[in-house]
Amino acid sequence: MSEQLIDGQTGSWEIVVGLEIHAQAITQAKLFSGAATEFGAAANTQVSLVDAAMPGMLPVINMECVHQAIRSGLGLKAKINLHSVFDRKNYFYPDLPQGYQISQFKQPIIGEGCVSIETEEGGIKEIGVERLHLEQDAGKSVHDRHPRKTYIDLNRSGVGLMEIVSKPDIRSAEEAAAYVTKVRAILRYIGTCDGNMEEGSLRADVNVSVRRPGEDLGTRCEIKNVNSIRFVRMAVEIEARRQVDLIEAGGTVDQETRLFDPDRGETRTMRSKEEAHDYRYFPDPDLLPLEFDQALVDQLAAELPELPDEKYARFVANHGLSEYDARVLIDDRETADFFERTLTDGESKRDPKIAANWIVTELFGALNAADRSIQNSPISSAQLGGLLDLIADGTISGRIAKEVFTEMFNTGSDAGMIVKAKGLEQISDTGEIEAIIAKIIADSPDQADQYRSGNEKIAGWFVGQTMKASQGRANPGMVNKILKAKLK
Amino acid sequence: MSIDRAAVTHIARLARLRITESDKEKLAGELSDIMNWIEQLQEVETATTQPMSSVIEMALKMRPDIVDDGGKADDVLANASETADGHYVTNKVIE
Numbered sequence: 001m002s003e004q005l006i007d008g009q010t011g012s013w014e015i016v017v018g019l020e021i022h023a024q025a026i027t028q029a030k031l032f033s034g035a036a037t038e039f040g041a042a043a044n045t046q047v048s049l050v051d052a053a054m055p056g057m058l059p060v061i062n063m064e065c066v067h068q069a070i071r072s073g074l075g076l077k078a079k080i081n082l083h084s085v086f087d088r089k090n091y092f093y094p095d096l097p098q099g100y101q102i103s104q105f106k107q108p109i110i111g112e113g114c115v116s117i118e119t120e121e122g123g124i125k126e127i128g129v130e131r132l133h134l135e136q137d138a139g140k141s142v143h144d145r146h147p148r149k150t151y152i153d154l155n156r157s158g159v160g161l162m163e164i165v166s167k168p169d170i171r172s173a174e175e176a177a178a179y180v181t182k183v184r185a186i187l188r189y190i191g192t193c194d195g196n197m198e199e200g201s202l203r204a205d206v207n208v209s210v211r212r213p214g215e216d217l218g219t220r221c222e223i224k225n226v227n228s229i230r231f232v233r234m235a236v237e238i239e240a241r242r243q244v245d246l247i248e249a250g251g252t253v254d255q256e257t258r259l260f261d262p263d264r265g266e267t268r269t270m271r272s273k274e275e276a277h278d279y280r281y282f283p284d285p286d287l288l289p290l291e292f293d294q295a296l297v298d299q300l301a302a303e304l305p306e307l308p309d310e311k312y313a314r315f316v317a318n319h320g321l322s323e324y325d326a327r328v329l330i331d332d333r334e335t336a337d338f339f340e341r342t343l344t345d346g347e348s349k350r351d352p353k354i355a356a357n358w359i360v361t362e363l364f365g366a367l368n369a370a371d372r373s374i375q376n377s378p379i380s381s382a383q384l385g386g387l388l389d390l391i392a393d394g395t396i397s398g399r400i401a402k403e404v405f406t407e408m409f410n411t412g413s414d415a416g417m418i419v420k421a422k423g424l425e426q427i428s429d430t431g432e433i434e435a436i437i438a439k440i441i442a443d444s445p446d447q448a449d450q451y452r453s454g455n456e457k458i459a460g461w462f463v464g465q466t467m468k469a470s471q472g473r474a475n476p477g478m479v480n481k482i483l484k485a486k487l488k
Numbered sequence: 489m490s491i492d493r494a495a496v497t498h499i500a501r502l503a504r505l506r507i508t509e510s511d512k513e514k515l516a517g518e519l520s521d522i523m524n525w526i527e528q529l530q531e532v533e534t535a536t537t538q539p540m541s542s543v544i545e546m547a548l549k550m551r552p553d554i555v556d557d558g559g560k561a562d563d564v565l566a567n568a569s570e571t572a573d574g575h576y577v578t579n580k581v582i583e
Contacts, residue, residue, distance in 0.1 A: 027553050034557035043574035047564045048557035064553030085541075092504050094578045142575065143582055150582075151575035154564065278502055288548040289541050 004172030006210065008244045013210045015240045016217060017170035019232075021183055023162045023193035024137065024201040025068040031136050031160035032059030032102065039199050043153040051158035053097035058286055065160035066290065068192040069109050069134050070300050072162055075186040075307055076129050078113025080297050084133075086287045089279045095139035095152050103163075105281040108133035109290060115166075115186070116309060117178040118327070127179050128167030137161050162193065168207070168217065173236035177229050180204055184229075185308050189333045203227045206260075208239040209253070218243070219253040223260050223267055235260040239267045311336055319343075319352035328360050335359075335374050341381035342388070350388045358384060362402065366409045378412045379405075387415035400424050400472055428475040430482070433466070436474065437486050440465045451487050459483060489527060491519040 005012040030037055033048040050057040073080050085107040088100040110132035116124050139157035141150050164183060170176050184202055187193040195202045204227075209220035221243070223235045238260075243253050258267040306314070308330045315326040315336075329339045342355045363384065367377060387404060390396045396404060396419055407418045419425055427433055440462060441448050451458045459480075466479045491499075493512045496519065500507045507515065561574050570577040 029551070029553050029555050029557075034551065034555055036555040036558055042561070044561040044564050044576075045574070046558045047561070049564070050557075052564045060549055060551045062553050063550040066550070090502070094576070094581055141581065143580065145575075146572075146577070146580075148580050149570075149572075149577050150580050151572065151577055153575055278498075280502065283539075283541070288546065290548055 004174065005213065006240055006244050008248050010248050012213060013240070013244045014213045015172055015236065016168050016209045016211060016220075017172075017176045017236055018168040018207040018220075019166045019170065019176060019179060020205040020207070021164040021166075021180065022137075022203050022205070023072070023164060023183075023187055023195075025065050025072075025134075025160040025162055026192055026194060027062055027064045027068065027160055029062050029064075030158040031062055031065050031134065033158055035158065037159050039201070041155055043151075044155060046155040047157065051097075051154055053099070059102060059284075061287070061290065062160065065134060066109070066292065067296075067300060068160070069132060069162050070292075070297055071190050071304060072164075072187060072192045073110035073113065073132055074297075074301050074304055075190045075192070076110070076113035076115060076132065076164070076183075078129055078132065079111035081107065081109055081111055082292060082294060082297075083107070084109040084290045086134075086284045086290065087281045088284045089135075089281055091279060093138065093141075094150060095141045095154070095157070097139070097154065097157065101136050101138065102284055102287070103135035103281075104133035107289075115179060115182050117175060117182050119178075120174055122323075125169075125175065127169045127175070130165040130167050132162055132164045135161050135163055168209075173233045173240075176206065176236045177233040180229050180232050182308070185330075185332060189305060189307055191305075197227050197229070200227060204232055206232060206235050206239075208236055208243070210240050210243045210247070219255050221253065221256055221258050221267070223258050224270060226260055231260060231262055234262060234265070235267065238265060242267060305333075315339075315352075319356070321352060321356050325353075325356040325360050328364075329356060332374075338374050338377070338381050342385050345380075345382035345385045350385055350392070354391075355384070355388060358388065358405075362405055366406075370409075378410070379408050383408060383414055390415050390419060394428055394475065395419065395425055397426050397472065397474075397476060400426065403472075424473060426475050427470055427473045428478060430478065433470075433474055433478055433482050434486070436469050437462070437466055437479070437482055440469065441486060448487060459487070462487070489520070489523040491516050491523060495519075 004015055006015065024037075027037060029035065030048075030051060033050040035048040035051055036046045038046065050059060070080055084104055086102050087105040089103045089105070090100040092099060108131045112131070113129035114126045115129060116126050119125050137156050137159040139152055139154040141152055143150050145151045166179065170179055184193075184195040187202070188195045193202055197203065203225050206223045206226050207220045208223065209218040211218040221239060223239060226232050226235050239258070246253060257270045259270040260267050311330045312326050315321045315329060316323060321329070330336050339356060339359055342359065343350050343352055363377065363379065367374060372378075387401060387408065390404075391398060391401050404415050404418050404424065407413065408415055411418075444465070447458055447461060451462075462483050463476070463479055466474055466483070467476070493516055496507065496512045496516050565571045565574070565576065568576050
């Protein structure tokens with residue numbers, strides 16, 4: 001069961017979740033002005049008079065925002081609407097100088113699509129996408145600089161956002177987290193959003209309701225601006241539990257906007273229904289309908305990179321990877337690219353399963369321990385490939401390779417150089433191995449007798465001694481073969 | 489459709505307008521008249537008519553993705569009643 005039922009006092013409850021993801025489109029300039037979008041600039045230095053809503057200023061749409069929305073729509077396998085309309089969403093807040101947000105209401109640029117997620121049991125579940133629309137971000141209110149004042153920075157005002165609305169198809173906290181992870185991965189693959197949740201370039205509003213299994217949808221609460229995948233999971237769990245406890249205690253859930261407080265592990269009322277906004281949407285008279293040809297969509301589709309699902313299928317089918325390794329490697333595009341470069345960088349082609357194994361276990365382990373990402377791995381894909389070549393051609397054993405790997409990770413040197421400098425080449429010379437073994441057998445007559453009288457397990461002891469005597473450099477396959485012959 | 493005093497109060501609040509009690513009655517009447525007129529308009533058969541977005545045939549103008557504006561914090565803040573450290577400053581608002 002992928003569905004997570006909550007046990008209440010009076011029976012089980014089903015969780016129903018829908019998500020709105022706000023993803024900042026990667027562009028140089030804003031949605032309707034020529035001011036920059038870069039994060040972290042000095043306050044109000046990236047603001048045009050359009051973004052500050054000075055009288056008489058008119059919005060002119062940035063075509064790259066349109067392209068990014070179309071690309072994202074293609075990645076979400078969604079319907080691309082060749083005709084869409086911008087509306088004004090009216091509300092008052094100091095960081096919204098226009099007094100309205102330019103958004104899309106009835107006719108969004110992208111219609112229905114779907115995202116497939118992996119369930120906890122390893123199955124695949126399709127989560128419906130209701131729509132994706134373009135809208136302006138608001139400015140930033142800073143409440144902690146002054147005891148009685150709020151400071152406002154409009155640098156973010158007018159930056160292009162893609163709001164992706166899911167259908168209420170999600171049935172557990174895990175599924176909610178998996179959905180956000182997947183949408184983020186798709187956008188990052190395509191390069192339409194950097195997915196940086198810490199900087200707020202991707203954030204989620206989480207709609208949660210509970211019901212008896214099979215019954216109609218319950219009243220939902222919207223939890224605003226959840227800014228990490230872990231918090232999405234926590235917010236769903238905590239809010240669903242709150243609603244079940246409330247209903248079972250005889251209360252009713254009010255439709256309201258709530259705030260998630262990760263420190264206290266609770267959700268709190270932000271605005272109740274009485275104060276709920278009535279946005280009075282209407283078509284923005286400053287903007288004509290957004291129209292483009294199917295030819296543009298086809299062109300952008302042709303330029304689209306391989307998406308996570310397709311890459312996964314190819315890694316399993318063509319490279320023969322295990323489902324687990326394939327899933328881990330496609331998680332983000334940089335890792336997948338690193339893997340594929342490891343296969344081909346340099347002179348030779350390498351075994352994909354072995355390469356995957358080294359990346360997933362050794363490299364990820366070392367990167368995690370050093371708190372580094374694959375982009376700044378001290379071992380390049382070419383260098384890892386070089387190490388794999390030394391194993392493949394028998395220059396070093398798998399055991400020695402791990403030692404070399406550690407040295408490579410710490411120093412950034414090539415595998416070949418380390419092996420040469422430290423004299424770690426595998427001994428595959430029959431005469432040399434025979435000499436080592438002959439000495440061990442001569443020094444250990446008792447053990448040799450035990451073997452000859454039928455205790456074949458003792459062979460392992462001889463292998464250990466031989467490896468020790470050769471400092472791990474003897475070719476294990478040859479050691480086994482020669483030992484057997486010599487002990488007869 | 490008629491607009492009552494409560495609806496006028498709600499709309500005024502959403503629009504951040506201060507309206508006196510005596511004006512509410514008058515506005516309720518005027519807004520009701522407008523709504524009645526719209527109801528009358530809705531009798532017109534428009535099922536096959538596309539919404540008119542412009543009186544002239546033209547496409548939405550688009551801009552290339554080039555940064556050609558900004559860097560004028562002083563201009564942006566010139567009319568602000570209070571500023572500090574490059575920010576607009578307003579009375580504290582926390583929902």
